[in-house]
Amino acid sequence: MAEPVVGVDGAPPGRRTPGPRGRRLLRAAATVVGVSAVFACAAGVFAHYSGFVSSTASRVAAFTPVLVIVGVVGFVVLLLARRWIVAGIAALVVVAGVVTQAPLYVGASSAADSDLVVMQANIYLGQADIVSLASTVRAEDVDLLTIVELTEGALNRIEVSDLAVALPYSFTHALPDGRGVGIFSKYPLVDGRVLDGFRLGNVRAETDLPGHGRTAVYALHPLPPWPEAAWRWDLEMSRLSDILAAEALPTIVGADMNSTWDHRPFRRMLAGYGPDTSPDLLDAAEVVGAGFVPTYPADKAIPPLLTIDHVLTRGGLQPTSMHTVTLVGSDHRGVVATVR
Template identity: 30%
Template sequence: MDRAPAVAPEEQPPVTSAAPAPPPPRPRHLLGAWAAGLLLVGPALLIGCRVLDKDGITPVPQLLSLLPWFAVPAALAVLLAAVVRHRALTCTAVVVLTATVWASLPHTPQLVTAHGLPLAQVRVLAANVEFGQATGALTETIRRERPQLVFVSECDRACGRALTAALATELPHRASVDAEGSVGSVLLSAYPLSDHRVIPAVMGMPGATATIAGVPVRLQLAHPLPPMPGQVRLWKAELRRIENAAAGHTGPLLVAGDFNASQDHAAFRSILETGHLQDAARLAEESRTPTWPMEGPLPPFVQIDHVLVSEDFSVRGVRFLDLPGSDHRAVLTDLDLRGER
């Protein structure tokens, strides 16, 4: 009997073992990644507004006052993302931290060098006396420091009368908005004043022209509303009026007071750029010295009191003075008015 030919078994493909699936993320790694992401939300939002040159809506204008401090959560986010080995999140956190540090550098809209010979040395003091409570401290400071120009915010009628009586010899000239509470403001001068004008605002913003060494110098007190929730639109509008007043002026210009805004606010930077002004503190390398709040549980964390100068002035120095009774530091600035003799 013939045997049936043996049938060769079908060739089977070589068996290859499948690559092992990556292990699922550990719960603590997921938690770390989520924590890092949440830490980046605030800094990323503020940096976005800073890059777009916008102040946004509440709570952005309020948080922009704290912009340099947001480098802390951004740095923590970098650390957490690196610990959990999340490469994309680590790179994102590094970018946000770098941008936050960049935005915290002193703002310089343009390089300005004052030209001409010095015509006069001018000492300027800008102070918020908090509803007149620091009137006595301001009077003592003026007698000690001897400024020729003093810009006083939140100076009610009693404050105005007290300063005028006590300083009639040293600062005999004045421009003012006489009112109660935070609305009152006074501009005191050792130089004759003319052309009194007021920028329309909820709180008083008087201005005048001083004649210094024969040169007319425009003076403007700044005190817009603070960017509290519900009044951000008004805050922006009043800062824009200061900007328009600066932009429409030619010649020497001083704008000083409580701006309720820092260099991290687009509305404040616009005043500098449009009015061709420099912050005296920036020129003196003091632009991150905080002036508010001087009362309460928090240490001062933001500079909102400024002396802005046109290119007709050079800055010799800036000091920040405590005023007992006020929640602001005063800004004392030594300037040289320059021009052709």
């Protein structure tokens, strides 16, 4: 049998292994990639905790879950490059990143048929398909629906759709340019009012829930931290925190908060600034351990990356499950939560 033909370096012809110089270059390139990825993760962790009020910091914080995954990839690359010391530092950064996200994965879903169903929907300047929205409301057996970016045109379509049959009671504040907002309910709504002093629409109403009694319902839509000035977003989040902390009734909130778990103003809102007897707000995604459930942008070729739509409760109302749903014609996914 003929001997196999090999090159001068012992490899088959045409399949030369990198020489010492090539291996050094590959290792250097892997190091640069790994360190860059871990640096991105570190930036996300820093933005999560720092609370800096700037458009740049808020952008970085919004992508912290993605940046943590990038950091994990960077750590693996550094291990493959045998950069042991740098990989050790990278491991610490990645662990810090995982810690920022861990609360979202600790919890359990325990929905029951008797639970209240709450849905939050951003209908994208009133352009979402109302017929499809009504079908989702029916399929999910929604009891309370909060809508943001409610225009007069969208409200007119809602009033002649099955949605108005499924949820016959409403308090709305329809406006152009994405500023409108509304609450739709199976149960009568009373004492509806617009929250003054906000650039976008924010409203509150009350309803009597079977077996629970009088409850405050909010539909909220604070300004985003970009392209608006970040200080305006921070100010509106602080004002909404004060309003919710002062609320005397058990509370349900459906909101496009323009904020994620990784924005410190949002976590401050959950903790509350009210009197000591005022319980914290509960974020459905956190309570049920839903993890990373992004809702925006939902109209791109890539999946959504930002979790800015939320259902919150307080005062004896406990979220028991949470998932997202498609909103045809919108740039957001909807959020559906069950509440006990």
